[in-house]
Amino acid sequence: MDQLGAAYYSEGNYTDAMERYKESLEMKSKRQHADYSSIAASLYDIAAVNMAQKHYIAALFWLKECLKTRLTFVQEDQVAISDTMHAMGQVYMYENKAELALESYLEALSTRELVLPADDLSNVGLICSLGAVYCQLNHLDNAIECYKRARDILLKHEGKECKRQVAEVFKCMGCVFKHRGDYNDALVQYKEALAVYKELYGDLSAPVNSTVAMIAHIQLLESHRQSCILKIKEYIASRSKEMRYDFLSFTKEQKIQAAKYLLDYVTTCDVGNVCQAIEHSEGFLIHKAALSNGRLAKILKSLSLVRSSSRQEDIDNPQTQVTMCM
DSSP: OHHHHHHHHHTTOHHHHHHHHHHHHHHHHHSSSOOHHHHHHHHHHHHHHHHHTTOHHHHHHHHHHHHHHHHHHOTTOHHHHHHHHHHHHHHHHHTTOHHHHHHHHHHHHHHHTTTSOTTOGGGHHHHHHHHHHHHHTTOHHHHHHHHHHHHHHHHTSOSHHHHHHHHHHHHHHHHHHHHHTOHHHHHHHHHHHHHHHHHHHOTTSHHHHHHHHHHHHHHHHHHHHHHHHHHHHHHHHTSOHHHHHOGGGOOHHHHHHHHHHHHTTOTTSOHHHHHHHHHHHTOOOOOOOOOSOHHHHHHHHHHHHSSOOOOOTTOOOHHHHHGGGO
16 A cells, blocks of 8 residues: 555655555554554654645644654654654745754754764765755754755765765855855855766766756856945945044944945845955944835944844755765
């Protein structure tokens, strides 16, 4: 029955897969001597079908039942327990509950490392998931460390699949560096991914083309940022000496004018990048002003802090790539 359910699942026939898995669970539960490991597997399979159908509340219910069964009756199977926690974290991510996902992933990893070496190849998917949730929470240094760890594990192994996964990890790292505004580091990672894709698939393959597009976009952003820095310097130089170093003395109208000037050069950069560009070029602060224009207010608010943690809305999402590493 489980094999038939798996066959339906692989075909995308989730209705029949669900029926077979539930029939299997019922049969197993009625046996005089229950095999709880097998029962937990059926619970997990039912959750997987719900996840595939994007029924996340139902998926979480079945995963919790699976985890309870494994923790109560199959405590020795730490890897299976870890896998269940990992799956629960993925459901939380789909529901935009990143903090809960982080808790699940960390517990899953600590459980897994009780029985497996830290550099075991099977840990890569979970470590990449952890990197993705750190990125979602804007803990970018932690995200980079996770992807570096996954990369180092993969580089210890041979085979086409490991190479494909390491290319995906390079892309994930590139996305995080891009999000942080470190465009040069992002370029390094994307170029590493590009080299692996060319080796695996050839110069004209889809992975190569998509990575080349990412590289071109990064180069455009870096060029735009340099233009922004130049224009800001020119603007500051055009002001009087007193105004050049003390934006706090600006009137409200002058602050609005400065914000509008900056807005012209922020269209393809996130506010955090502009803040870093300003800090590195002149090191001044712009006082926060109460403006009706939300975008200008956001810029002034961020500039008052110099470094912003605002997320770039169109950032490549490492979470969508990390599934390739699992």
